[in-house]
Amino acid sequence: MGFAFKYGCSLLCFISLLPAISYSQDYTYSRAAYYGSPDCLGTPTGACGFGEYGRTVNDANVAGVSRLYKNGTGCGGCYQVRCKAPNLCSDEGVNVVVTDYGEGDKTDFILSPRSYARMARPNMASELFAYGVVDIEFRRTPCHYHGYNLMFKVHEHSKFPDYLAITLLYQAGQNEILAVELWQEDCKEWRGMRRAYGAVWDMPNPPKGAISLRIQVSGSEGVTWVQAANAIPSDWKAGIAYDSTIQLS
DSSP states (O other), X not given: OOSGGGGTSOXXXXXXXXXXXXXXXXXXXXXXXXXXXXXXXXXXXXXXXXXXXXXXXXXXXXXXXSGGGGGGTTTTOEEEEEESOTTTBOSSOEEEEEEEEOOOSSOSEEEOHHHHHTTBOTTOHHHHXXXXXXXXXXXXXXXXXXXXXXXXXXXXTOBTTTEEEEEEEOOXXXXXXXXXXXXXXXXXXXXXXXXXXXXXXXXXXXXXXXXXXXXXXXXXXXXXXXXXXXXXXXXXXXXXXXXXXXXXX
């Protein structure tokens, strides 16, 4: 997608004049901006295909990214982002979830208004917003979703029983989803689903009956396969999310 302009709000892209501070080798130097939002939350129309989940997950501390998007593989990744203005910004910064694609003025992050404000020290958010674009440092961090397993949401565009699209939600840990396959019982083989876009995987004419899935995960333990038997019931419905009982770490 674009960034703020798709949401109907203009992104403020002023030149950053904030002073530089030192940062450790664990962090990458970049810049961040924010997009317009009437409620300061994320957007339900993001390029990852998360829908309403992308608007509210992680208390709406979400972001669109450019090079970190990785053709959708980067969707669901978590990052610590902190701006480099000690007079305005906290040392902790904000932890965000990637839910969208967004390009700005040499930026890696287009933050939701809520996450942009949470980089600031108490009572300094309005001054930080005035800059529009700020120097930052960021690093990849594990995602934590207490009380949630990985979930398979049947995308709203699915048409039972002829077309199945799914989105993976609550992708915990520090993982990226490389592939999703579906068990074809009559052929006794795994069939690969197509990455339609972002975090959305689809397949025409899916098998009848309960659907077993396996996902290829790249994480701290290398590239592995994780299997979810009967993850989606035989009478699946568009818009419903099904618990996989899987906890990625």
